[in-house]
Amino acid sequence: MFSKFAGLFSVFNLKKEEINYEEKLVKNYEKANQLNNSIKFLIIADTHGELQYNQILQNQLMNQEYDLCCALGDISYKDYEVILKYIPKEKLVALLGNHDSFDLLDSLGIKNLNGKTIIVKGIKIGGIEGSFKYKPEKFPSFTHEESIEFLDNMEPVDILISHDGPYIKDNHNAVHDGLKGITKYLYKNRVSYNIHGHNHQTRTSQLMNGTVVREVYLIELLNIE
Secondary structure (H helix, E strand, O other), rough: OHHHHHHHHHHHHHHHHHHHHHHHHHHHOOOOOOOOEEEEEEEEOOOOOOOOOOOOHOOOOOOOOOOOOEOOOOOHHHHHHHHHOOOOOHHHEEEOOOOOOOHHHHOOOOEOEEEEEEOOOOOOEEEEEOOOOOOOOOEEEEHHHHHHHHHHHOOOOOOOOOOEOOOOOOOOOOOOOOOOHHHHHHHOOOOOEEOOOOOOOOEEEOOOOOEEEEEOOOOEEEEEO
């Protein structure tokens, strides 16, 4: 009987730890840094083939002024053909989403920022592709443990772009709860901003350490100061 209750107590503690993941991190790391410059992004996320047919979305790519265009994944090959009509490759970086094939960006000659960093206007930007690994087929994805290990090997940045977002707590929706590796990286490196897609919504929130999290859906011109 004791072992049965001990097992239930362990499960309860595990769930409590999952719910309080961010609270555990905020105790161990300092507040997020402030940016030392401003930067303007053109963000594209989760078009899922719609861009090739949608003239309103295409118009949002035309005659825009920005420092860097970031494609955050789940963007079809045909959509990229449209993007490349308006966006020069030297101003474009991209990540793979969880519905993209691994060779997509290479086949188009687009810079893949997964696990890499660049510097624009004195601001260091890095990226991580994919989402939480929720199905057995091969696609860009990570378990929580894999995402932590992957980002532990990436140098600190000022802005992290990603397909998925940070894990805050267990909302019983593993596909869209985010990745613990992203959350830990943002805290550990005191990252100022995280810009991500995947959730099909546009929303701004803030982590307990002050990191600003911007979710983007489709196309947005984003000015960060």
